[in-house]
Amino acid sequence: MxxxxxxxxxxxxxxxxxxxxxxxxxxxxxxxxxxxxxxxxxxxxxxxxxxxxxxKVPYRPAREARIMRTLVDRHNGAFPKTALIQIWREMIAAGTRLEAPYTVALCRNADGVDCWELARLNFGCLNEIVEFDTPREAFYALEEGRAAVGVFPKPELGEAQPWWTLLSDDSPVRIVSKLPFGGRPVGRGEQTEGFVLAAIELEESGDDRTLFIVSLPNEISMDTARKKIVSGIEGVDVLGVTIDEATNNRDFLVDVPGFLTAHASTVRERLNTNGLNAAVIRMIGSYATPIPAEELH
Structure with a gap:
């Protein structure tokens, strides 16, 4: 008793x-x-x-984010919040698997960095993880239904052929989550960050960010464009930059606060105000803002 x-x-x-x-x-x-x-x-x-x-498909990252935030908000005592989140991660992953088993696609970036630990922590110990040699192969596995979700390393500025350029209006695949969401692995992979891609409907979690590809004329220097993007939209971050060889435009991966999946025009207006006339602005996903580290202690 x-x-x-x-x-x-x-x-x-x-x-x-x-x-x-x-x-x-x-x-x-x-x-x-x-x-x-x-x-x-x-x-x-x-x-x-x-x-x-x-x-809706079983994997719903926005709902999971709301669950994790509630756990952290109501928790008290000595039991670590990160461990508490991991218990629920395993329960959610196991429950999702009961509805429909699924495979997690994994790939490395040009430096050989992958997100294996993040994938295992987020999707549980039972779901299969399949590693692909290139981001393109992992992306095609998602498009063709050979994998339900994919975990891709966080983009780096200046990397060649970044995976985020594969996301197009013709593809149902979108960025749907950012990892880690609630606590990092200890040891190997401790500094790793990544994004989850899936062909699912985007949902609002209550505290979100939206990702856009902003295509600008190559005549505008990279530094000038970055400064104007950052100063034009409060709280924005530029995660990646690459040259589109087909158009000779410079594409920026822009991370904007808020759930703005249907508001590319709003982003365009803010950039226009700051003197940037984008050739293309394309929404490629959104994600629930991860729980800050200080809230997990």
């Missing part, structure tokens, strides 16, 4: 261990119950599909 916090000091070692055993059994019972509810969700979706309706 569960003891009050005040009574714990009156228990001997055997009594404390018995208390832990009782709590463990209660936790497992709740996990079993939670799994039955997840299965009921899957059965309900099957009924909707059978009736000709549409349902």
């Amino acid at each position: 569960a003891q009050s916090d005040e009574n714990l000091a009156n228990l001997d070692l055997n009594g404390l261990r018995a208390e832990i055993d009782d709590i463990d059994q209660a936790l497992q019972s709740l996990i079993i119950r939670r799994t039955k509810v997840v299965q009921a969700v899957g059965a309900y979706k099957d009924q909707v599909i059978a009736a000709g309706g549409k349902v």
